[in-house]
Amino acid sequence: MAKQIVTVLLPEEAIINKIFVLREEKVMLDIHLSEIYGVETRALKQAVRRNRDLFPNDFMFVLSEKRLGLWYHKM
Numbered sequence: 842m843a844k845q846i847v848t849v850l851l852p853e854e855a856i857i858n859k860i861f862v863l864r865e866e867k868v869m870l871d872i873h874l875s876e877i878y879g880v881e882t883r884a885l886k887q888a889v890r891r892n893r894d895l896f897p898n899d900f901m902f903v904l905s906e907k908r909l910g911l912w913y914h915k916m
């Protein structure tokens with residue numbers, strides 16, 4: 842059986858509201874990207890790690906607990 846491709850259009854606000862500015866860079870959290878693509882966060886991270894050559898070098902980074910706390914405090 843062939844895999845069916847389904848295209849879903851999201852309202853612009855659904856994406857824009859998930860973009861944050863961190864050190865003058867626009868970023869999205871992995872949980873929000875996984876929601877948009879309809880996959881588990883674990884699967885998204887795994888796909889990026891396995892296909893590094895398909896993504897820009899700065900596509901994914903890990904924010905330390907300390908930096909995350911400072912970022913949430915500023916919001």
